[in-house]
Amino acid sequence: MSQKLALNGGAKAVTKAFPHFPEWDQAERDAVLKVVDSGKWWMYAYTPGELAGEDQLNESLVSQVELAEREFSKLHKVKHTLAVTNGSMALDICMRAIGLKAGDEVITTPYTFFATSSCILNTNAWPVYVDIDPETYNLDPRKIEEAITPRTRAILPVHFAGELCDMDAINAIARKHNLVVIEDAAQAQGVCLEGERYAGSLSLAGTFSLQASKCLNSGEGGLITTNDDQFAEILWSLRHCGRKRKGLWYEHERIGWNARMNELTAALLRPQMRKLEGQNQRRMANVSYFFSELKKIPGLTPIKLHPKATKRNHYLVMIRYNAAAWDGLPRKLLIDALTAEGVPFGSGYTFTNFENPAFNDPSLYSDDSPLMIGRTKPVNYREFIDRCPVAVRACREEALWLTHNLFLGDKSHVDMILEAIRKVKANVGSLLAAAR
Numbered sequence: 001m002s003q004k005l006a007l008n009g010g011a012k013a014v015t016k017a018f019p020h021f022p023e024w025d026q027a028e029r030d031a032v033l034k035v036v037d038s039g040k041w042w043m044y045a046y047t048p049g050e051l052a053g054e055d056q057l058n059e060s061l062v063s064q065v066e067l068a069e070r071e072f073s074k075l076h077k078v079k080h081t082l083a084v085t086n087g088s089m090a091l092d093i094c095m096r097a098i099g100l101k102a103g104d105e106v107i108t109t110p111y112t113f114f115a116t117s118s119c120i121l122n123t124n125a126w127p128v129y130v131d132i133d134p135e136t137y138n139l140d141p142r143k144i145e146e147a148i149t150p151r152t153r154a155i156l157p158v159h160f161a162g163e164l165c166d167m168d169a170i171n172a173i174a175r176k177h178n179l180v181v182i183e184d185a186a187q188a189q190g191v192c193l194e195g196e197r198y199a200g201s202l203s204l205a206g207t208f209s210l211q212a213s214k215c216l217n218s219g220e221g222g223l224i225t226t227n228d229d230q231f232a233e234i235l236w237s238l239r240h241c242g243r244k245r246k247g248l249w250y251e252h253e254r255i256g257w258n259a260r261m262n263e264l265t266a267a268l269l270r271p272q273m274r275k276l277e278g279q280n281q282r283r284m285a286n287v288s289y290f291f292s293e294l295k296k297i298p299g300l301t302p303i304k305l306h307p308k309a310t311k312r313n314h315y316l317v318m319i320r321y322n323a324a325a326w327d328g329l330p331r332k333l334l335i336d337a338l339t340a341e342g343v344p345f346g347s348g349y350t351f352t353n354f355e356n357p358a359f360n361d362p363s364l365y366s367d368d369s370p371l372m373i374g375r376t377k378p379v380n381y382r383e384f385i386d387r388c389p390v391a392v393r394a395c396r397e398e399a400l401w402l403t404h405n406l407f408l409g410d411k412s413h414v415d416m417i418l419e420a421i422r423k424v425k426a427n428v429g430s431l432l433a434a435a436r
């Protein structure tokens with residue numbers, strides 16, 4: 001097979017459209033319209049029913065936000081869920097809630113969206129990066145202990161691409177060094193380990209994003225989960241302008257934010273939540289087939305999945321590219337050729353979090369920087385290039401991303417992706433020749 005590449009004017013390997021995401025129907029339309037017509041557009045248009053048990057709950061008297069929170073708690077088998085404005089705010093709230101002090105350090109991954117780093121910096125603490133595991137692209141627990149200093153207070157792992165981190169190993173290190181663990185589960189809705197141990201319930205608290213690209217999405221939005229009653233109270237207060245439960249409306253016991261989700265967002269989220277499990281099952285079947293076929297193609301290695309996960313969402317379908325097995329074809333050329341065939345491959349993050357220009361701001365490191373409180377030396381972000389070679393390689397040359405909607409169809413959609421890959425592989429010579 002060496003038909004002419006689409007990049008060179010040939011016919012595309014993809015002959016029909018991939019599924020669109022989000023999927024919605026009358027349930028979403030009805031839910032949103034009902035809120036509009038109620039005239040109750042924020043959660044405090046209702047008296048909180050939060051202390052009522054399921055059996056006493058009259059749905060028409062309870063806010064959509066509170067119902068969404070209850071439903072997500074059930075879905076993720078967790079005691080408390082708090083709905084907020086977005087996943088970044090969920091992280092900001094958690095970093096404040098764990099009581100970070102200026103100058104503290106939080107260990108995290110360099111291979112993530114910048115909100116995982118900015119939430120730490122927003123509390124005047126320093127993100128300290130630990131490299132990712134070369135097979136999973138998640139924080140490598142074997143490298144955490146060497147990054148711990150007397151200023152380390154917490155670990156913030158990310159379940160990247162929706163794949164769970166090795167939380168048993170991370171929690172064991174945290175216990176040994178008396179550190180708090182918060183999971184950035186922005187990408188891990190509906191994902192669990194054996195025993196229905198869900199993302200967001202594997203540490204003190206988990207944060208989720210409901211932004212449009214996510215597997216569970218309400219356009220924008222975020223959730224925080226925890227099994228800890230006391231911590232839930234702090235989160236509740238921070239999300240609600242620092243108020244106190246049963247306190248006066250204008251009484252603020254701490255400095256928080258108005259980070260409440262609005263009723264329209266929650267109404268849209270609830271029917272989406274009911275669709276999540278079915279969508280995840282479809283993706284699991286399709287990705288399992290895709291990976292079993294992909295293993296036959298040299299130079300394209302599927303990311304290693306958590307061996308004990310029983311439910312996955314495949315938010316991103318990740319492949320590690322080894323150009324040597326493709327005669328040195330640069331990743332960009334491969335992506336261009338595959339995209340021309342109709343499969344929108346991406347390279348994802350093209351540099352790590354610590355290479356972001358935000359770290360070039362001299363005011364972070366000046367003597368009067370709040371981050372310097374109680375410290376003699378700043379964290380040196382230039383050092384992480386050498387300390388995190390796996391993440392650097394993933395960004396610069398190795399990672400290939402496919403988005404989850406491509407795997408929401410059936411086997412024929414997966415076959416088109418495979419067909420495109422095989423076709424490009426058969427034409428590597430002509431691609432390289434044209435590039436010379």
Ligand SMILES: Cc1ncc(COP(=O)(O)O)c(C=O)c1O
Binds near residue numbers: 091116158209
């Ligand atoms: C790992 C991670 N953390 C945090 C966020 C921030 O979520 P949001 O966009 O809802 O603020 C995202 C969103 O892309 C993410 O992927």
